[in-house]
Amino acid sequence: MRSRLAWLNSATTRIGTTLDLERTAQELAEFTVPRFADGAAVDILESVLRGDEGSRWTESGIPAMRATALCAIEELTSLEPTPVGETFVHAEKPHETLLHRYCLRQRKPVLLSRMRDEDFIRVAPTASAAEKMRAAGVHSYLAVPLIARGLLLGSADFVRAPGTPPFSSTDLALAEQLASKAAVFIDNARLYGREREHVVQLQRSLLPRVTPATPGLLVHAEYAPAAAHHGVGGDWYDVMALPGGRTALMVGDVMGHGLPAAATMGRLRTVARTLMTLDTAPERILARLDLATRDLEDEQVATCLCAVYDPADSSYTLASAGHLPPLLLDGQGGASYVPVPTGAPLGAGVIPYDPLRLRVPDGAHLVMYTDGLVKSREEDVDAQLDRLRSAALGLAPEALEQGGLVECASAAAARFDEAVLLVTADAPLPAGDLRVWRLPQDGRAASVARGLVTDQLAVWDLEELADVSELVVSELVGNALRYGNGPGELRLLRGERLVVEVSDTGPDLPQIQHADLSDEGGRGLQLINMLCRRWGSCRTVTGKVVWAEQNMPS
Helix, strand or coil, X not given: CHHXXXXXXXXXXXXXXXXXXXXXXXXXXXXXXXXXCCEEEEEEEHHHHCCCCCCCCCCCCCCCEEEEEEEECHHHCCCCCCCCCCECCCCCCCCCCHHHHHHHCCCCCEEECCCCCCHHHHHCCCHHHHHHHHHHCCCEEEEEEEEECCEEEEEXXXXXXXXXCCCCHHHXXXXXXXXXXXXXXXXXXXXXXXXXXXXXXXXXXXXXXXCCCCCCEEEEEEEECCCCCCCCCCEEEEEEECHHXXXXXXXXXXXXXXXXXXXXXXXXXXXXXXXHHHECCHHHHHHHHHHHHHCCCCCCCEEEEEEEEECCCCEEEEEEECCCCCEEECCCCCEEECCCCEECCECCCCCCCCCEEEECCCCCEEEEECHHHCCCCCCCHHHHHHHHHHHHHCCCHHHHHCCCHHHHCCCCCCCCCCEEEEEEEECCXXXXXXXXXXXXXXXXXXXXXXXXXXXXXHHCCCHHHHHHHHHHHHHHHHHHHHHCCCEEEEEEEECCEEEEEEEECCCCCCXXXXXXXXXXXXXXXXXXXXXXXXXXXXXXXXXEEEEEEEECCC
């Protein structure tokens, strides 16, 4: 008896070693075979796995149960259990068993110490399963309900084969004690798994659902939850179309896990998107994002890498807040990490951040990621980064552009932290779809700009947009002359829509004015607002750009 109690006490160290429900159930089955039984099966109610905890199962018939764990000695491998992971379904119509009638409906154990011939069909769900139990020499059966915190989770049943004594009332008491301990471990795993699923769902809902159109750039984004239950919560990415065909790219990692980290991630991403609509300088975006992070009441810290791509010259402008460096594959068989100056993490309160401008060759790929892609408990960060570079070089461009690094990175097999991956590749615009001109700094600028726009629209067979485009460019150039120290560049982009953009070095962003009937000016932006689909302004490294967008002819 003392040895049995010692065996029962050892269950607390052998069962529930992880917070994985399937693993915990399997540990229960393996713990009992062959010390207690020759065969064991653990089944969990589907309603419990779905989160339906309102009431226990009391109906007649057969409930939906999922086979969660099996273990048996070699002599019982010919039995017909439901495969692990599948719901109880047989080609032969199943019938109600003693397990359904007592364990599940009445929450009582079942003990058949010495099975008679008619008992096999009462225990097995089908006639064929009963015949296989009879043929294998099964002679004793025991089943107990799994109940934790008043909730019926499922059942565990055990059998003994020839050469083993039948189950006794002492065995029944021992099984009930074991089931009581194991049910708590299984329920802990179930609750933790449900919380993790909620966090993953929240995380996915806070990330972009689709990647916007990015002229001149192919972008593939990937989010990979952690294999470990605790490693979910704070990684994010964003891809955002900016004026003039530019694209903003961002990856970040909140230091923490669970719902608080996911909530912080959502707030930071929202703030970052707002900032990117007002500024194309990554270093200033990070500086303002740092101020916003310091205002969060939970005092969390995050790393972030921000990049802005300009298709006019195939260049990236990058800034980093404590983040791992991006990987550049040059398309010629080489790969190196971009030496972006690494500033302090967001929320640390150490600014400013330093930008890096990078021209990329044709066929190049830029890889941005979070540390979950490479993190390892066995190697230092340099070895991890070397492995990532080798893995990237070993992938074909097509596989790289489809997120293949998520599966072949060194941490993929046992990822204990979530990971985000952004892979970009240049996709040259159709010839002539983006035109950029320098404008004179004097009064001829508006006339020159109108001529350039109307000539280009004629080349594109878009003459019907010429009248509105002339008015728009005249107003934008006029504002640049009056308030922006003279115009800089005129940019015209033909894509899903027609975009006209004028840059200048002025510090102030234009606003629509309320013009009285007697006022001679102040109506230009009102006309642009009425005639165009949308318009806006955005700061740049040297000043600002003001742009307007028209729908293309049907």
